[in-house]
Amino acid sequence: MGRSRSSSPVGSITSINEQDLPIEENNTNNYITTPPYPTAPALISCRSVDNYEKLNRIEEGAYGVVYRARDKETGEIIALKKLKLDKEKFGFPTTSLREIQMLLMAKHPNIVDVKEIAIGSDINKVFIAMEFVEHDLKSLMEEMEDPFLQSEIKTIMLQLLSAVALLHNYWIIHRDLKTSNILMNNKGQIKLADFGLARRFGSSMNKLTPLVVTLWYRAPELLLGEKNYTKAIDLWSIGCIFAELVNKAPLFPGTTEIEQINKIFKLLGTPNEKIWPGYEKLMSTKSFTFGNYKYNNIRSRFPFLSENGLDLMSKLLTYDPEKRITAEEALKHPYFKESPLPKDPSMFPTFPSKANGEKLVLLFLFKKRKRKF
Ligand SMILES: Nc1ncnc2c1ncn2[C@@H]1O[C@H](COP(=O)(O)OP(=O)(O)O)[C@@H](O)[C@H]1O
Numbered sequence: 001m002g003r004s005r006s007s008s009p010v011g012s013i014t015s016i017n018e019q020d021l022p023i024e025e026n027n028t029n030n031y032i033t034t035p036p037y038p039t040a041p042a043l044i045s046c047r048s049v050d051n052y053e054k055l056n057r058i059e060e061g062a063y064g065v066v067y068r069a070r071d072k073e074t075g076e077i078i079a080l081k082k083l084k085l086d087k088e089k090f091g092f093p094t095t096s097l098r099e100i101q102m103l104l105m106a107k108h109p110n111i112v113d114v115k116e117i118a119i120g121s122d123i124n125k126v127f128i129a130m131e132f133v134e135h136d137l138k139s140l141m142e143e144m145e146d147p148f149l150q151s152e153i154k155t156i157m158l159q160l161l162s163a164v165a166l167l168h169n170y171w172i173i174h175r176d177l178k179t180s181n182i183l184m185n186n187k188g189q190i191k192l193a194d195f196g197l198a199r200r201f202g203s204s205m206n207k208l209t210p211l212v213v214t215l216w217y218r219a220p221e222l223l224l225g226e227k228n229y230t231k232a233i234d235l236w237s238i239g240c241i242f243a244e245l246v247n248k249a250p251l252f253p254g255t256t257e258i259e260q261i262n263k264i265f266k267l268l269g270t271p272n273e274k275i276w277p278g279y280e281k282l283m284s285t286k287s288f289t290f291g292n293y294k295y296n297n298i299r300s301r302f303p304f305l306s307e308n309g310l311d312l313m314s315k316l317l318t319y320d321p322e323k324r325i326t327a328e329e330a331l332k333h334p335y336f337k338e339s340p341l342p343k344d345p346s347m348f349p350t351f352p353s354k355a356n357g358e359k360l361v362l363l364f365l366f367k368k369r370k371r372k373f
């Protein structure tokens with residue numbers, strides 16, 4: 001089959017249909033139907049990874065190694081994520097299949113663009129070739145001396161929310177939103193990445209695994225073992241990311257599930273059946289008890305955030321997932337319309353890129369920049 005990279009950018013592992021994806025547990029919930037798949041690019045044959053020259057290793061994560069590489073044919077610099085397939089005994093792993101499928105479906109200016117799937121010397125070596133993005137928010141914030149400006153945070157949040165709104169519209173839950181999975185290029189554009197845990201909801205709504213989302217960003221319903229969770233779990237993570245952007249420090253850096261829950265309760269107050277119907281039922285399955293914190297102390301953590309900013313944060317960090325704000329609603333929040341207005345991405349400062357292997361000598365440029373909105 002011929003290859004046309006401009007019109008249909010992705011290689012094939014034959015075609016991927018929803019019925020090919022294993023359902024985690026029995027689907028007993030028949031009244032919800034998943035909407036049809038959005039159009040994904042046509043699947044075509046795979047190129048070999050030999051068409052790329054590896055330049056440097058960017059990062060080794062939970063599911064794969066990521067390299068910066070050059071397309072030998074076009075000279076284009078891309079990122080190559082090698083999927084970890086070796087532990088899989090029975091065929092192609094579900095997580096990788098899902099990751100590829102979700103990334104193909106979700107085309108959006110703020111979602112990392114997949115160029116093609118390339119294969120190595122054997123079928124166990126599979127690579128996702130994506131656009132190269134200079135930074136991820138975690139590494140960037142580690143290098144920065146001061147937090148992002150409010151105008152910059154608004155731009156980052158708007159882009160993130162708009163990417164997640166699209167996913168949720170397609171009935172996809174990302175399930176691993178955190179700063180290291182949010183990439184940012186040197187034009188101030190956010191590119192959501194790492195769809196290793198993403199999955200469609202609806203067709204098999206019942207009994208999803210609650211063991212998703214990195215602990216610090218994990219919603220309370222997941223921590224309490226909820227298996228019928230919804231896309232609202234992504235919005236909780238976005239609340240934690242928003243807080244981290246404001247303070248340049250993680251909001252709830254727990255080391256165990258119990259500590260994680262306690263940190264949340266301590267800041268937001270211990271929930272009850274009145275503010276979160278269903279809470280007691282979830283709690284009844286737990287053998288441990290938590291501190292009884294009467295008050296919500298969120299203001300104390302963000303003394304300089306505007307009332308609107310704090311309102312948005314509280315709506316994202318709402319206990320009851322049914323009452324938690326949606327991505328679409330959050331995009332319309334007054335916080336984004338008040339002064340200082342979101343900064344045009346093209347006005348973002350350029351940061352030296354660790355992923356690019358650039359020396360951090362330019363760091364002082366943004367370490368010393370003046371604090372102004
Ligand atoms: N397209 C990309 N461009 C540049 N760096 C990337 C790209 N994709 C991922 N990375 C870097 O690699 C890291 C790990 O990638 P990720 O897809 O999150 O893998 P994992 O599933 O192992 O966490 C990211 O945190 C980021 O630093």
Ligand SMILES: [Mg+2]
Pocket residue numbers: 061062180181194
């Ligand atoms: Mg990751």
